[in-house]
Amino acid sequence: MWYHTVFSELVNTKYPMVQAPMAGIGTTALAGTVSECGLLGSMGCAEMTVPQLYDTALTLREITDAPFNLNFFAHSEPDNYHQVDSVLIETLTPLYEKHSLPFPKVPLSAENTSFTEEKLKAVLEIKPKVISFHFGLPDTHALDALRNEGCLILCSATTVDEAVYLEKRGVDAIIAQGWEAGGHRGSFKVDNSDAGIGTMALVPQIVDKVRLPVIAAGGIGDGRGIAAAMLLGASGVQMGSAFLGCPETALPEAYATAIRQALETDTRLTRGFSGRPARAQQNLYTRSFLDQSFKLPNFPLMYEYSEPLIDVSTANGDDKYAYHLYGQAASLNRGLPAAQFIEGLINEVNKLLNR
Numbered sequence: 001m002w003y004h005t006v007f008s009e010l011v012n013t014k015y016p017m018v019q020a021p022m023a024g025i026g027t028t029a030l031a032g033t034v035s036e037c038g039l040l041g042s043m044g045c046a047e048m049t050v051p052q053l054y055d056t057a058l059t060l061r062e063i064t065d066a067p068f069n070l071n072f073f074a075h076s077e078p079d080n081y082h083q084v085d086s087v088l089i090e091t092l093t094p095l096y097e098k099h100s101l102p103f104p105k106v107p108l109s110a111e112n113t114s115f116t117e118e119k120l121k122a123v124l125e126i127k128p129k130v131i132s133f134h135f136g137l138p139d140t141h142a143l144d145a146l147r148n149e150g151c152l153i154l155c156s157a158t159t160v161d162e163a164v165y166l167e168k169r170g171v172d173a174i175i176a177q178g179w180e181a182g183g184h185r186g187s188f189k190v191d192n193s194d195a196g197i198g199t200m201a202l203v204p205q206i207v208d209k210v211r212l213p214v215i216a217a218g219g220i221g222d223g224r225g226i227a228a229a230m231l232l233g234a235s236g237v238q239m240g241s242a243f244l245g246c247p248e249t250a251l252p253e254a255y256a257t258a259i260r261q262a263l264e265t266d267t268r269l270t271r272g273f274s275g276r277p278a279r280a281q282q283n284l285y286t287r288s289f290l291d292q293s294f295k296l297p298n299f300p301l302m303y304e305y306s307e308p309l310i311d312v313s314t315a316n317g318d319d320k321y322a323y324h325l326y327g328q329a330a331s332l333n334r335g336l337p338a339a340q341f342i343e344g345l346i347n348e349v350n351k352l353l354n355r
């Protein structure tokens, strides 16, 4: 059967399919249901406090005995708390003035979204079957400690070079994230000249260069995408945007409407929200960054500038400044409860690959 792969065997799921972690957006109801259906449910934990991490794991274990994945960001500390480009200030001032918002002051501050020692300690106690990282890997001491507790380690790569590096660092599987993907690019060795390699091109080239199982991510929204990824040599898939249509995701109304009405042309990569490139719905806010070459505060400091405006849109229920992360194939979502959506996906792939 197409679903018996090295990856599904490794993570001990029936199907080699991962519901993508979506920090601040995914819910335990979604991840738990997905795991219960025989896929790997994931929680984006980057923005959680340590008590929230424990609560999340407890809730997941109340929903399911099946394996799940906890996901973290492994990014370096920002180094520009004090400098803010004057063009950035000129660009954002009219928007702040329009809504009578106080302009953020330097030094900037931000929540610590990196994989801290405290978070490591909590994960070692929680012992999830799988932990995955975005934006590279934490240091070797953290990886060794996780391995010693029996956690499998996954990490995103957006180029062949990044995948080869991850293999050398001893991860268990590589998530090949193509340009189509919703949310943040997981890149960690790419500068501003990101070549934007699509999933179709990226997956087979990574498969050819590493021995590890490769999970295809980006633009996969139905059985055709899953079957195509498997034929490209992937050992599994990771899907995010398609799950945004499931009621378990519990999106705010304006976001849910954007997903229901999504078009392939809606989104762009922007650094304007967080300081790192992320694929989001294009709107008034993201357009103000299009022709500007100024240096933005590093991830996650840029949120200090974007969040007050995001809050304006949230309060108004509009999408002018909204932070609606989704990918180029979001329109393939079915708006169905997760279990029904998954059943449909499996039937589609069965028909396509078992002919």
Ligand SMILES: Cc1cc2nc3c(=O)[nH]c(=O)nc-3n(C[C@H](O)[C@H](O)[C@H](O)COP(=O)(O)O)c2cc1C
Binding pocket: 020, 021, 022, 023, 025, 044, 045, 046, 071, 133, 134, 156, 177, 180, 181, 182, 183, 184, 217, 218, 219, 220, 238, 239, 240, 241, 242, 325, 326, 327, 328, 329, 330
């Ligand atoms: C709303 C949203 C939030 C995301 N947040 C995370 C995250 O916290 N951690 C992570 O590793 N990937 C995150 N991603 C990226 C996914 O892991 C994955 O690469 C992507 O969803 C695949 O493309 P697709 O959206 O076309 O399925 C996010 C994606 C979306 C759509």
